Amino acid sequence: MVNSIPSNEPISEAEALERLSQQDDPSLQCYGAWWLGRMRSSHPEAIPLLLNCLNRQLNSIQLEPEALAVGRSAARSLGKLQAEAALPLLLKALNHPDHGLREAAARSLGELGDPVAIAALMGRLQQPLAGEPVGNGLNLAEPCEALLEAIGQIYLVSGIKASAESTKALEAFQCHSRPLVASAASRALLQLSGEAKWAEPMVALLQHPQLQMRRAALMDLAACGWRPAAEAISGCLAENSLKLIALRRLVEEPLGEPHPGALGAREKELLALMDGLL
Amino acid sequence: MNPLLNSYLLAVQTAASAQELVDTTRNLVEYCPNLEPDSSDQKAAISCLIALLGINNPGAAVAAVDGLIACGSAAVDSLLNNLDEHNYGARAWAVRALAHIGDPRGLPVLKRAIEQDIGPSVRRAAAMGLGYLKLNELPESQRLETMQICLAGLSLGCADGEWVVRYAAVVGLENFLVNASAAYAEASRKLLLCRCQMQEEFIPVVRLRAAQALEKWPAP
Numbered sequence: 001m002v003n004s005i006p007s008n009e010p011i012s013e014a015e016a017l018e019r020l021s022q023q024d025d026p027s028l029q030c031y032g033a034w035w036l037g038r039m040r041s042s043h044p045e046a047i048p049l050l051l052n053c054l055n056r057q058l059n060s061i062q063l064e065p066e067a068l069a070v071g072r073s074a075a076r077s078l079g080k081l082q083a084e085a086a087l088p089l090l091l092k093a094l095n096h097p098d099h100g101l102r103e104a105a106a107r108s109l110g111e112l113g114d115p116v117a118i119a120a121l122m123g124r125l126q127q128p129l130a131g132e133p134v135g136n137g138l139n140l141a142e143p144c145e146a147l148l149e150a151i152g153q154i155y156l157v158s159g160i161k162a163s164a165e166s167t168k169a170l171e172a173f174q175c176h177s178r179p180l181v182a183s184a185a186s187r188a189l190l191q192l193s194g195e196a197k198w199a200e201p202m203v204a205l206l207q208h209p210q211l212q213m214r215r216a217a218l219m220d221l222a223a224c225g226w227r228p229a230a231e232a233i234s235g236c237l238a239e240n241s242l243k244l245i246a247l248r249r250l251v252e253e254p255l256g257e258p259h260p261g262a263l264g265a266r267e268k269e270l271l272a273l274m275d276g277l278l
Numbered sequence: 279m280n281p282l283l284n285s286y287l288l289a290v291q292t293a294a295s296a297q298e299l300v301d302t303t304r305n306l307v308e309y310c311p312n313l314e315p316d317s318s319d320q321k322a323a324i325s326c327l328i329a330l331l332g333i334n335n336p337g338a339a340v341a342a343v344d345g346l347i348a349c350g351s352a353a354v355d356s357l358l359n360n361l362d363e364h365n366y367g368a369r370a371w372a373v374r375a376l377a378h379i380g381d382p383r384g385l386p387v388l389k390r391a392i393e394q395d396i397g398p399s400v401r402r403a404a405a406m407g408l409g410y411l412k413l414n415e416l417p418e419s420q421r422l423e424t425m426q427i428c429l430a431g432l433s434l435g436c437a438d439g440e441w442v443v444r445y446a447a448v449v450g451l452e453n454f455l456v457n458a459s460a461a462y463a464e465a466s467r468k469l470l471l472c473r474c475q476m477q478e479e480f481i482p483v484v485r486l487r488a489a490q491a492l493e494k495w496p497a498p
Contacts, residue, residue, distance in 0.1 A: 209297055211336070237300065237337030239367075240374075241399045244442055248483045259482065263490055271487055278374075278406040278446045 011035060013043055020049045026066040029053065030073045037077025047083045050074045054089050063098060071096075072104040079108025087112060091120050103143035110150025113157040118166075121151050126169055131176055145184045148173060152188030156224075156255075162192040179205065179213055187220040194256045199226050206236040214238050222246035225255040230270055240277040247274045280319050283309065287326050300337035303330055307345035315352055324349055324356045331375075332368035339371050346375040354381045361387065366397030373400050377407025382416050385427060392431040398440040405435035405443050409450025413457050425462055428454060436469050441481040448473050448484060452491035460498075467497060 011019075011031075016039075019032030033053060036046045057071030075093055078086035086108070093105035102124065109117040124130065130142040148170065155162055170192075173185035183202055190198040205217035206229075215238050221229045227250050233243055251270045252259060260267050286306040293299040306323065313320040323345075330342040346353045357376055362368040373391050376384035384407065391404035408431040413421050432454060435447025451466045458466055472478045473488035 211296070237340070239336050239399075240340075241402075241442065244445075248441075248481075251483045251486065260486065263486060263493070267486060268490065271483075271490060274445070274483075274487075275449050278377075278402055278449060 013039070013041055016041070017043060017045055017049060020053065026070050029070045030066075033070060033073035033077050037073075037080035040080065047078070047081060047085060050078050050081070050083070051086060051089060054078065054086070054093065057101070058089065058092055058096065068098050068101060071098075072100050075101060075104040075108055079104075079111035082112060084112060084114070087114055087116065091117060094120050094124055099139050099143060103146045106143055106146040106150045110146075110153040113154050115154055115158045115160050118151060118154055121147050121154075122166060122169060125151070125173075131173060131181065140178075140181070144173060144176070144181050145178075148181070148184035148188045152184075152191035153223075155188070155192035167193070174201065179208075180216060183216060183220055187224055190224045190226060191255070196228065199224070199229060202226075203229050203232050206232050211238065215242060218242055218246050222249040225250055225253040227254050227266065227270070230273055234273040234277065244274055244277050247277075279322065280313075283313065283319050283323060287322065290326060290330070296335050296337070299330075299333075299335055300341065303327075303338040303341040303345075307341050307348070310345050310348055320349065320352060321356070324353050325360075327353075328356055328360050328372070331371040332362055332365050334367065339367075343371050343375045343378075347378045350379055351381045354379060354383050358383065358387060366395070366400055369395070370397055370399035370403055373407065374403040377403050377410060380407070380410045380412040382411055382413070382420075382424060385411060385424060389427055389431050392434050392443075398438075398443055401435065401438060401440070401443045402446040405432065405438070405446035406450045408432050408435070409447075409452065409454035422459075425458065429462055429465060432466070433469055436473060441484055444473060444479070444481070445484050445487055448488045448491055452494060455491075455495045463495070463498075467492065467495065470495075 016032045016035040019028040020036065022028065033050060036050065053074040054071055057067060060067065075090060078090065090105045090109050090112070093101050094109070096102055106121060109121060124142050125144065125147045127142055130140065131144050132141050133139070134141045151170070167189065170185050170189050174182055174189070176182045176185065183205060186198050186201045199221065202217045202221050206214055208214050208217065214236055218233055218236060218238055221233060222245065230247060230250050233246050236243065247270055251267060286302070286309050289302040290299065290306055293302045306326065310323055313323055327342040327345045330338050346357065353375065357372050361372055373387065376387060388404045388407045391400050392408065395401050395404070408428045411424065411428060413424060416424055432447050432450050435443050435450065438444055438447070448470060451470055455463055455466050470488045470492050474485050474492065476485065479485050479488070
């Protein structure tokens with residue numbers, strides 16, 4: 001019955017749950033898991049089923065690509081659904097041999113925002129050779145970008161103070177040869193300290209010759225709510241739609257300030273910048 | 279053709295990198311004010327600028343749109359005749375140019391865009407443009423009907439599923455109020471009031487912008 005619907009058609013929540021619960025076809029499971037996260041399903045069965053899926057992967061010794069894809073998809077969706085019950089399994093997944101599963105777990109731990117995860121994320125980041133390329137050179141030994149982003153995100157939402165030691169560990173990645181990793185480190189440092197000096201490398205990247213790098217810097221500064229970069233964002237050579245999304249974030253969630261309920265002078269300046277991009 | 283213009287056009291056409299294209303486009307745009315209005319030279323520059331809207335280089339496109347806006351009404355015919363039905367990125371830039379020029383001849387395009395364009399960035403530009411049409415360029419007899427079409431479009435923009443289109447409609451309404459008669463002003467204010475309310479508008483930045491517009495146009 002499950003196979004009667006082609007996998008590329010839009011599906012219902014019931015169909016997604018059914019695909020996730022069967023175990024004969026991993027590709028259908030994978031899609032079901034993705035769908036529930038993407039649609040922010042609030043069905044009471046969604047999180048238990050996703051937890052089952054992830055748990056099965058963690059207890060299995062098989063590392064077939066298809067089975068791993070199901071585990072990764074479940075891990076990602078648990079983060080999107082903000083499933084606090086997933087914390088123990090995601091922490092376990094952070095030590096899984098599969099790079100992709102560790103990456104998915106790191107991102108989801110960031111989305112959960114629970115400071116309990118910081119030690120484990122830091123632990124992976126401080127593995128010897130964590131930032132060195134492995135295999136065909138595509139991946140680093142650890143999913144550093146995801147780890148850094150998650151750490152920054154947790155400090156940001158929890159508001160707890162970072163130890164000098166943690167700050168130092170993050171600083172080490174600021175000079176990483178891959179610009180996206182270096183940028184993720186700057187972003188995390190800015191999020192946990194609110195210090196302008198960490199924003200500078202990202203603001204500088206807004207002038208990078210590659211559009212892709214400029215876009216990444218734009219979104220990193222937005223994720224930090226770094227209002228002093230608003231003018232630089234507005235003038236960056238990137239799509240207006242992206243700049244508008246970034247500026248909206250600066251208006252709504254400024255770093256280290258409460259969400260604005262009324263219009264102050266700075267809010268008016270930010271809105272004027274947005275108006276100019278319509 | 280003026281040899282200087284020819285060299286600027288050639289530089290754009292032969293740019294070897296994304297950055298070079300941005301620079302050569304900017305040079306061309308800077309030169310545009312020297313061109314005789316409605317001359318064949320100006321037309322050549324305009325068609326070059328329009329072609330630049332469709333090549334996925336945001337830096338060059340921004341500069342090209344600025345150039346087209348500076349040409350004003352002289353660019354309108356070419357913009358209307360060269361809308362790219364298959365590339366909504368290009369269409370968004372073209373509609374943005376039309377929106378900023380504010381020539382009433384652009385109205386049918388803005389109306390169609392806000393009603394049915396699949397690209398949010400196209401609807402965004404159209405929503406803003408519907409509030410910036412230069413109504414005083416129209417004969418008195420057409421003004422009221424045009425206002426009606428604009429307000430209907432702005433109202434659609436306020437109900438759009440994308441926050442950025444609603445934001446643009448609010449900005450459009452703020453300017454629409456400059457020339458609106460009492461009845462239209464009241465209708466506009468009502469739309470803005472809706473965008474201020476938390477139970478109607480879930481996106482904080484849209485509420486803030488609508489509040490700012492109402493601050494400028496308090497009820498009489």
